[in-house]
Amino acid sequence: MATRRQLDENFQLITRRIPEENIHGADIIHTALAREGKKPVGLWVTSPTGKPHIGYLIPLLKFADFLRAGVEIIVVLLDVYSFLDNVKYPMEQVVQRMHYYRFTVEAALEALGIPSKNIKFIAESSYQINPRFFFDQCRLCTLVPQQAVRDAWDRSYNPDMLAPMLCPGLQTLAEEHLDIDFQFGGTDQRGIFEFAERFLPQLGYRNRAHLMNPMLPNLYGDKMSSSHPPHTKIMFLDDEATVEEKVRAGYLSSDEVSRNGVLATLRDVLIPLSQLQMERWVGGTASVERVGDTPTHDTPLSSLPTTTTTTTTTASNDDADHGLVQPTLSLSYPFWTPSSPAGTVFTFPPTPKPDRESDGDSDGRDHRHYATFEQIMHDLTTQTLRADDIVAAVAAALNQILAPVRAAYRGSRAWRAADRLGYPEES
Amino acid sequence: MATRRQLDENFQLITRRIPEENIHGADIIHTALAREGKKPVGLWVTSPTGKPHIGYLIPLLKFADFLRAGVEIIVVLLDVYSFLDNVKYPMEQVVQRMHYYRFTVEAALEALGIPSKNIKFIAESSYQINPRFFFDQCRLCTLVPQQAVRDAWDRSYNPDMLAPMLCPGLQTLAEEHLDIDFQFGGTDQRGIFEFAERFLPQLGYRNRAHLMNPMLPNLYGDKMSSSHPPHTKIMFLDDEATVEEKVRAGYLSSDEVSRNGVLATLRDVLIPLSQLQMERWVGGTASVERVGDTPTHDTPLSSLPTTTTTTTTTASNDDADHGLVQPTLSLSYPFWTPSSPAGTVFTFPPTPKPDRESDGDSDGRDHRHYATFEQIMHDLTTQTLRADDIVAAVAAALNQILAPVRAAYRGSRAWRAADRLGYPEES
Numbered sequence: 001m002a003t004r005r006q007l008d009e010n011f012q013l014i015t016r017r018i019p020e021e022n023i024h025g026a027d028i029i030h031t032a033l034a035r036e037g038k039k040p041v042g043l044w045v046t047s048p049t050g051k052p053h054i055g056y057l058i059p060l061l062k063f064a065d066f067l068r069a070g071v072e073i074i075v076v077l078l079d080v081y082s083f084l085d086n087v088k089y090p091m092e093q094v095v096q097r098m099h100y101y102r103f104t105v106e107a108a109l110e111a112l113g114i115p116s117k118n119i120k121f122i123a124e125s126s127y128q129i130n131p132r133f134f135f136d137q138c139r140l141c142t143l144v145p146q147q148a149v150r151d152a153w154d155r156s157y158n159p160d161m162l163a164p165m166l167c168p169g170l171q172t173l174a175e176e177h178l179d180i181d182f183q184f185g186g187t188d189q190r191g192i193f194e195f196a197e198r199f200l201p202q203l204g205y206r207n208r209a210h211l212m213n214p215m216l217p218n219l220y221g222d223k224m225s226s227s228h229p230p231h232t233k234i235m236f237l238d239d240e241a242t243v244e245e246k247v248r249a250g251y252l253s254s255d256e257v258s259r260n261g262v263l264a265t266l267r268d269v270l271i272p273l274s275q276l277q278m279e280r281w282v283g284g285t286a287s288v289e290r291v292g293d294t295p296t297h298d299t300p301l302s303s304l305p306t307t308t309t310t311t312t313t314t315a316s317n318d319d320a321d322h323g324l325v326q327p328t329l330s331l332s333y334p335f336w337t338p339s340s341p342a343g344t345v346f347t348f349p350p351t352p353k354p355d356r357e358s359d360g361d362s363d364g365r366d367h368r369h370y371a372t373f374e375q376i377m378h379d380l381t382t383q384t385l386r387a388d389d390i391v392a393a394v395a396a397a398l399n400q401i402l403a404p405v406r407a408a409y410r411g412s413r414a415w416r417a418a419d420r421l422g423y424p425e426e427s
Numbered sequence: 428m429a430t431r432r433q434l435d436e437n438f439q440l441i442t443r444r445i446p447e448e449n450i451h452g453a454d455i456i457h458t459a460l461a462r463e464g465k466k467p468v469g470l471w472v473t474s475p476t477g478k479p480h481i482g483y484l485i486p487l488l489k490f491a492d493f494l495r496a497g498v499e500i501i502v503v504l505l506d507v508y509s510f511l512d513n514v515k516y517p518m519e520q521v522v523q524r525m526h527y528y529r530f531t532v533e534a535a536l537e538a539l540g541i542p543s544k545n546i547k548f549i550a551e552s553s554y555q556i557n558p559r560f561f562f563d564q565c566r567l568c569t570l571v572p573q574q575a576v577r578d579a580w581d582r583s584y585n586p587d588m589l590a591p592m593l594c595p596g597l598q599t600l601a602e603e604h605l606d607i608d609f610q611f612g613g614t615d616q617r618g619i620f621e622f623a624e625r626f627l628p629q630l631g632y633r634n635r636a637h638l639m640n641p642m643l644p645n646l647y648g649d650k651m652s653s654s655h656p657p658h659t660k661i662m663f664l665d666d667e668a669t670v671e672e673k674v675r676a677g678y679l680s681s682d683e684v685s686r687n688g689v690l691a692t693l694r695d696v697l698i699p700l701s702q703l704q705m706e707r708w709v710g711g712t713a714s715v716e717r718v719g720d721t722p723t724h725d726t727p728l729s730s731l732p733t734t735t736t737t738t739t740t741t742a743s744n745d746d747a748d749h750g751l752v753q754p755t756l757s758l759s760y761p762f763w764t765p766s767s768p769a770g771t772v773f774t775f776p777p778t779p780k781p782d783r784e785s786d787g788d789s790d791g792r793d794h795r796h797y798a799t800f801e802q803i804m805h806d807l808t809t810q811t812l813r814a815d816d817i818v819a820a821v822a823a824a825l826n827q828i829l830a831p832v833r834a835a836y837r838g839s840r841a842w843r844a845a846d847r848l849g850y851p852e853e854s
Contacts, residue, residue, distance in 0.1 A: 084568060087568075088569075091566070129557070141588075141589045142510065142513075144589040145589065146587055146592065149589060163565070163571075166568060
């Protein structure tokens with residue numbers, strides 16, 4: 001039986017970096033942590049629309065905390081919800097996009113050092129086609145005024161159609177039918193989470209907790225969304241040059257941190273990831289996963305498992321003969337170095353002059369170590385750090401994270417097929 | 428193979444008493460009639476809300492025509508639709524009301540001389556809980572603007588709730604999933620039928636024909652509806668005195684035929700039934716079903732069959748010892764008599780004076796035989812027929828039809844249980 005202190009530590013892990021106003025139902029999480037015989041279960045859903053972007057790194061990073069706190073994580077790939085919401089793409093194409101999303105999420109998790117085999121991936125439709133779900137959906141619809149759906153949900157692509165009206169209810173029922181304890185999502189889920197908190201108890205089911213992570217703004221100040229055009233966000237499969245270019249353009253787009261996608265990436269993705277690596281370093285290697293083994297993703301996805309854990313497949317030699325698989329990568333640099341002072345969360349490397357060998361201490365400048373994002377902002381304001389430093393460091397860090405994702409894509413025939421079939425207009 | 432003449436006769440049977448503007452897709456019916464290897468299939472749905480009233484006799488009478496034309500008739504008892512539409516009664520209660528409706532429809536059919544065992548009764552939910560229906564419903568919802576539902580359907584009890592928005596789609600999908608050729612319903616179904624004609628082909632399914640019967644006005648001029656208060660309509664289980672009272676009050680409510688529920692009953696129920704009996708008489712007894720055997724209805728309804736024909740149960744002795752089962756009844760009087768002139772559709776019996784024996788020709792007045800409703804109206808206008816004649820004849824005729832229905836109710840423990848559980852507030 002866990003001690004009170006362990007329970008509290010696990011609660012802190014689950015909720016860290018989540019502002020207090022974005023935590024609904026802390027008591028429900030405490031109860032689930034203290035429960036004997038069943039792990040706390042957390043749900044994260046993703047709706048396969050346009051291709052995923054690096055905004056996903058924020059919630060995926062939280063998975064590391066959840067796993068360390070002993071949470072069982074279920075990722076639901078929303079095939080039905082996405083189909084109802086877009087009212088445009090045929091179901092066959094949505095299913096291909098669902099596969100594409102799963103490959104991307106798995107590869108991104110691996111790139112973050114989070115073993116994707118520890119996550120359950122479930123296709124939404126798999127738990128919806130049965131009498132209990134059918135009647136629960138009917139019952140829910142009799143409780144819900146149409147206006148409540150509109151209040152919950154301003155994100156529908158086609159708000160005048162009938163199909164999107166069903167989406168908040170489907171997501172609400174997932175909480176009961178997957179028997180989860182908390183649902184985790186971006187702050188854009190606030191309306192749907194409140195919808196669930198309002199109606200799930202009316203159905204006679206227990207309420208679930210809700211946690212909301214901050215959303216990454218796009219490179220031009222709005223929310224980063226998979227439905228927005230590619231130049232507004234960094235995609236998981238962008239190549240190195242594209243990442244550098246987008247980072248530079250995005251950094252120059254706004255001074256204001258909350259509307260500057262590059263600074264927000266530094267604050268909400270790179271620094272937390274750096275902290276996570278530091279904790280792993282300090283905590284020993286037991287919980288540290290090797291990054292850069294570039295797992296291939298040729299699991300047949302035509303039939304997603306319903307409740308069984310997805311195991312990462314053994315590496316195949318698909319495409320290996322093309323020499324495209326990346327060599328082992330290290331994420332230890334440029335986030336921090338073993339010689340960084342204690343408490344460092346981000347280290348800027350020396351910026352070499354173009355005409356000299358980059359052998360470390362060029363230009364008379366040294367590694368600059370930072371313990372907080374606020375210190376970085378201070379040095380930026382006082383021009384101790386330059387725009388070039390930020391752009392170079394963020395682009396390099398992102399490229400380090402994305403390299404194994406790109407490699408996994410190149411190494412997976414199934415992922416490439418899902419790309420071709422899910423996004424034919426881009427092929 | 429049926430001759431052209433037989434096909435035409437069957438089409439005439441199917442469509443008679445249906446105004447031309449209420450027939451959509453005549454060609455579809457012709458095609459189904461000419462098809463080899465499969466009977467034409469007709470669908471009639473009924474939504475179990477308040478208790479059924481005698482307005483149902485109009486469509487049920489058409490069943491005789493359909494059967495004679497070789498049509499297979501499916502009656503769908505709308506458990507899900509009704510639950511979604513009312514958003515008030517729990518599903519368990521709706522299911523009991525569904526049983527109540529089935530008992531009533533079966534008994535009414537028998538009272539009209541139409542063997543209910545020749546009709547398939549299906550619970551709506553039985554064909555809805557499967558993957559194909561699930562995905563078809565999703566697909567349909569992606570095609571339907573919310574406004575199209577509102578346009579189709581002004582009858583919802585709770586138009587601002589989410590649940591009723593699903594009803595027109597469910598009824599549309601029934602046409603495909605039961606593989607029917609035409610759907611038959613009242614003129615109040617026009618919007619839903621047009622909805623089906625608009626969206627079923629968009630799903631890639633063939634269009635179905637639609638036939639609309641006239642609606643019986645209630646006793647005070649509006650549409651007779653199961654959701655209106657009892658005094659506005661004659662119920663299947665009203666006792667004789669109540670029927671007489673309601674007919675008298677209803678007759679006096681309006682001079683205008685289209686708003687006079689009693690005259691409309693005469694025109695649209697009693698005269699067509701009389702014609703039907705005449706045709707059976709002329710056509711021999713082969714297709715004539717005995718009325719008055721007061722079948723009991725103790726078929727276990729907890730599990731309605733999905734696609735098998737419901738067989739009428741063997742008579743049980745339930746309640747027989749209470750002496751409540753009616754003796755054999757004859758429907759030959761007062762609609763017409765064997766001695767009526769050819770072409771008679773309604774015969775008014777002599778009206779006896781209260782102080783004399785009713786032995787026929789009292790008061791110097793004879794049987795008055797009519798070949799058309801218009802002749803009756805003419806004589807009413809010229810006061811050759813009196814209000815008392817109409818009231819007495821219509822009440823007597825209705826009481827003859829309703830007597831076996833009442834008897835069946837008294838003879839069926841299951842029906843009475845469905846009454847108690849489906850309408851507890853009336854118990």
